[in-house]
Amino acid sequence: MEINNLKIKDGSNIAIVGGGPSGSFFTYFTFELAEQLDLHINIDIIEGKDFNSCGPSGCNQCGGIVSESLIQMLSGDGIILPAEVIRQGIESYTFHLEQGNVVIEASADEQKIASMFRGLGPLGCIPDDRKSFDNHLMELCAAKGANIIRDRVIEMERKKDGIILRAKNNFEKEYDLVVGAVGLNKTTLELFSDLCPSFILPKTTRTFICEIQIDENQINKYFGNSMHVFLLNLPNIKFGALIPKARYVTLVLLGADINTEIVASFLESEPVKKCFPPNTDLKSIITCQCYPNINIKGAKSAYADRVVLIGDSSTSKLYKNGIGAAYLTAKAAANTVLFQGISSVHFKKHFQPTCNKLEKDNNIGKFIFKITSSVQQSVILKSALLRMVVNEKQKERYKRKMSSILWDIFTGSAPYKNIFVRFLNPGTIFTFVWNTIGAMARMVKYNKYEL
Numbered sequence: 001m002e003i004n005n006l007k008i009k010d011g012s013n014i015a016i017v018g019g020g021p022s023g024s025f026f027t028y029f030t031f032e033l034a035e036q037l038d039l040h041i042n043i044d045i046i047e048g049k050d051f052n053s054c055g056p057s058g059c060n061q062c063g064g065i066v067s068e069s070l071i072q073m074l075s076g077d078g079i080i081l082p083a084e085v086i087r088q089g090i091e092s093y094t095f096h097l098e099q100g101n102v103v104i105e106a107s108a109d110e111q112k113i114a115s116m117f118r119g120l121g122p123l124g125c126i127p128d129d130r131k132s133f134d135n136h137l138m139e140l141c142a143a144k145g146a147n148i149i150r151d152r153v154i155e156m157e158r159k160k161d162g163i164i165l166r167a168k169n170n171f172e173k174e175y176d177l178v179v180g181a182v183g184l185n186k187t188t189l190e191l192f193s194d195l196c197p198s199f200i201l202p203k204t205t206r207t208f209i210c211e212i213q214i215d216e217n218q219i220n221k222y223f224g225n226s227m228h229v230f231l232l233n234l235p236n237i238k239f240g241a242l243i244p245k246a247r248y249v250t251l252v253l254l255g256a257d258i259n260t261e262i263v264a265s266f267l268e269s270e271p272v273k274k275c276f277p278p279n280t281d282l283k284s285i286i287t288c289q290c291y292p293n294i295n296i297k298g299a300k301s302a303y304a305d306r307v308v309l310i311g312d313s314s315t316s317k318l319y320k321n322g323i324g325a326a327y328l329t330a331k332a333a334a335n336t337v338l339f340q341g342i343s344s345v346h347f348k349k350h351f352q353p354t355c356n357k358l359e360k361d362n363n364i365g366k367f368i369f370k371i372t373s374s375v376q377q378s379v380i381l382k383s384a385l386l387r388m389v390v391n392e393k394q395k396e397r398y399k400r401k402m403s404s405i406l407w408d409i410f411t412g413s414a415p416y417k418n419i420f421v422r423f424l425n426p427g428t429i430f431t432f433v434w435n436t437i438g439a440m441a442r443m444v445k446y447n448k449y450e451l
């Protein structure tokens with residue numbers, strides 16, 4: 001039972017390995033709670049990247065969409081994203097299918113989302129007065145008292161009363177608690193496996209991101225404040241998006257094991273080419289690209305005595321709003337550490353339920369993506385969906401049921417369970433079936449698929 005007495009005390013030393021969103025959120029909430037409890041703690045954030053630089057050395061590979069639910073949660077905690085962090089406010093989605101496209105607006109005026117860069121910008125970017133999202137969060141932590149150490153952790157060793165961390169530049173220190181916020185970095189996750197005997201790493205798949213550089217006026221003309229989302233019948237791609245960010249457009253491809261051929265098929269498809277000025281050679285204006293991994297299944301037992309893993313290293317939200325999920329796991333871990341304790345028993349009882357809830361919702365998400373994949377492969381279902389959304393534009397915003405379902409699928413703002421329950425609404429299903437029959441009838445009559 002002695003193990004259950006593992007607690008954070010006055011003067012405790014906490015190491016956060018990884019200064020991405022989950023590491024910063026954990027630090028922020030832990031300082032806030034410690035202040036309420038009148039506890040004086042020391043937090044070191046050890047981060048290998050410099051988020052104040054352009055290109056891969058400052059980037060945590062991401063589409064850079066901050067969902068409205070995250071913006072609301074953050075503002076509830078007193079974290080307001082300053083204008084310098086936001087590259088573009090996103091007011092609508094342009095939904096592209098082979099059959100045509102339609103603009104979907106947020107169902108309420110206040111449902112705005114934002115695009116940002118995790119680092120300073122793509123490789124070769126010219127620094128201006130804009131700031132990186134990850135750097136901004138880290139600065140908030142530094143202002144609360146966190147010590148930022150620019151280094152890479154390469155070794156961890158469990159001792160009787162703590163854990164020793166060793167980093168590349170000869171840094172070495174013993175901590176009472178080590179928080180793993182290392183994203184999906186396999187090498188670092190394996191270091192945690194040695195500390196957490198039951199830990200099973202999250203399952204991942206390969207995605208694609210690139211930055212396309214275009215003149216700001218052209219971005220305003222061709223993209224405006226709309227994020228372009230593609231549901232095309234292309235192998236392996238579940239979802240493609242073009243996200244405007246001032247002088248760049250970020251392309252994100254999510255799906256299974258995305259490779260160069262799949263990327264080429266997407267870039268050469270007509271609906272994608274039509275989004276850009278005529279005769280644009282897309283490949284020649286890509287300034288930065290990578291194939292990062294994304295979570296498709298959460299980790300198991302991402303904790304042990306004096307150790308907890310959060311953010312992508314534990315559980316994320318399937319395909320969407322990973323930063324929002326990082327916020328949730330970081331907050332649950334901070335609450336456990338300050339109000340309960342730091343043994344594996346405490347983490348199992350008070351932290352794991354948050355991961356389980358996310359994972360349960362992801363199972364519903366997997367089912368929703370199965371449905372969207374079926375729609376993606378059927379010309380008739382896509383025509384029906386497109387017509388339904390086009391017809392909804394005649395209605396008041398709050399009555400646009402299918403549009404709001406699609407908005408939430410693309411932004412990741414609502415839990416998958418909530419989206420699924422709304423889809424099961426008899427009126428929504430009836431209208432979709434009705435439009436499907438209409439699409440089949442038009443196909444028979446005109447012998448072609450059209451809107």
Ligand SMILES: Cc1cc2nc3c(=O)[nH]c(=O)nc-3n(C[C@H](O)[C@H](O)[C@H](O)COP(=O)(O)OP(=O)(O)OC[C@H]3O[C@@H](n4cnc5c(N)ncnc54)[C@H](O)[C@@H]3O)c2cc1C
Binds near residue numbers: 019022066181208326
């Ligand atoms: C293609 C793609 C698009 C995405 N788009 C979005 C989106 O638009 N919106 C959204 O909300 N989410 C998106 N995500 C998900 C989002 O990027 C992640 O969920 C989020 O970054 C998780 O935050 P984190 O802090 O857990 O991990 P990370 O952001 O990966 O941060 C981990 C940090 O740990 C550091 N680190 C690792 N090992 C060490 C070590 N040994 N020593 C020191 N530091 C170390 C890394 O340098 C890194 O800074 C996307 C993901 C992908 C793959």
